[in-house]
Amino acid sequence: MRTLFCIAAVLAGPAATAAQTARSMTEIIAASTASDWREIDPQNTLYLDLRQGRIVIELAPQFAPRHAENIRALAREHFFDGQSINRVQDNFVVQWGDAESRQPLKDAKRTIPAEFTRIALGAQFSALPDADAYAPQTGFADGFPAARDLVRNTVWPVHCYAMVGAGRDDSVDSGGGLELYAVIGHAPRQLDRNITIVGRVIQGMELLSALPRGPAPAGFYEKPEQRISIVQVRLASEVPAAERETFEAMRTDTAIFTALVESRRNRTEDWYKVQAGHIDVCNVPLPVRIRKK
């Protein structure tokens, strides 16, 4: 069997092994030390459990503190339990939550103010050297793919594959995290600064991306019985320690991360005949691993 361009594999999550990754990236990761990784706070770790398996989401309070707080409240209230995935639009998003908007709330709010951008000044930002169609500059801020505009003094996370956001209606402040979506296709960057990104999928993305596409317009499932049931959504911090893993994400403000980016800007494997010399922010792998117990 031809392996073809399997060397183009990216480290997609904690299950990735050395064999899945380009040697140079593997070598870079192998050379990392503990300080190159950050532990993901269980307070910012959401378990979305389907019958198909567990999806793990890292919340992003550094960009959307109010949304993170509201999603934590929703999880504590078991708001999502028994709800469903209602929409799977090919090359766009999977969307889940309270399809009928009928679920009562306790501490959580139904809508909260938008959190599209934050102040850039003074914020750590590892800039990419390459052009971007959508923003003056792209790079990484606090572990997330991001863009910034130094003229407007703003920074914002960008809609790469696996990013998670909070749906809203036409009104800017009409979202709150009761309906969430994850990107399953080419980065829909036109959404940037138009909707609140609340996190990213760090494990189980392949479960969301392989769901059957909805037949109705915009990928909605036509009938309630077509929807994919959600067993439960829990904050990792609410789960007994024995039942959770400790996730670590590679920091994006380190020399080793810069080396990783460079190894992807110019691929050195024998298979590549033309080096790109460039990279799109959404093609940079963001390694995640599970700490050994």
Next chain:
Amino acid sequence: MRTLFCIAAVLAGPAATAAQTARSMTEIIAASTASDWREIDPQNTLYLDLRQGRIVIELAPQFAPRHAENIRALAREHFFDGQSINRVQDNFVVQWGDAESRQPLKDAKRTIPAEFTRIALGAQFSALPDADAYAPQTGFADGFPAARDLVRNTVWPVHCYAMVGAGRDDSVDSGGGLELYAVIGHAPRQLDRNITIVGRVIQGMELLSALPRGPAPAGFYEKPEQRISIVQVRLASEVPAAERETFEAMRTDTAIFTALVESRRNRTEDWYKVQAGHIDVCNVPLPVRIRKK
């Protein structure tokens, strides 16, 4: 139920309806005339039939004439019948063909010379005004998303979602179309000019993209029984006229296509609060429709 940002829907294929598309794009398409569309030659139309349904691929002899000819020969020899999809790597590619490289050939060749780029001079090219991370310029050539380098006088199709290419080993001329792949994730533009693009999926992409991801490294299925069977692959021109559809693609060298691009660079729907003012070549929809009989 919140419709959220379903107005961000793109016209994904011939099944798309007015309700799925932004009004402005719908209006633009509604205003098109017959001369804004080109019929896709049945000689360049490949049916990939799975038990799950039919996938339709437009071949691209304008970029890869030798590969198109070889794939036509393979289809005429029923080379792919009974073979399988062997690899589904999340956020990368689906790959199918002769996993064991044992299938005998008649007129088709096992390997043919690479067709990564072609001469740009004199070729029609509808350039986008926006920056690109990977190429000096991107746009559309002969209906396909493409890039060009006027210094090197080359033009090449780019690896957007749904593009189809011919796998190869490390040697440049080791491919031939016996194993094909389709992009199912964020555009892996590092592959551009490194592998021969032979076409694009114009119908049934949602069948390929929702296949279960392979558990082995690079998304290969671990066991032969996990592979997805291919019922048959046929050229439309080899199928009785009563059993095929006539596909039409929107031309990319027209005023109406330029208007469509602009409607996506700056979205005017109420939902959008910040207009991007830019677009990535892989975010431009390429409308396809089926001619009424």
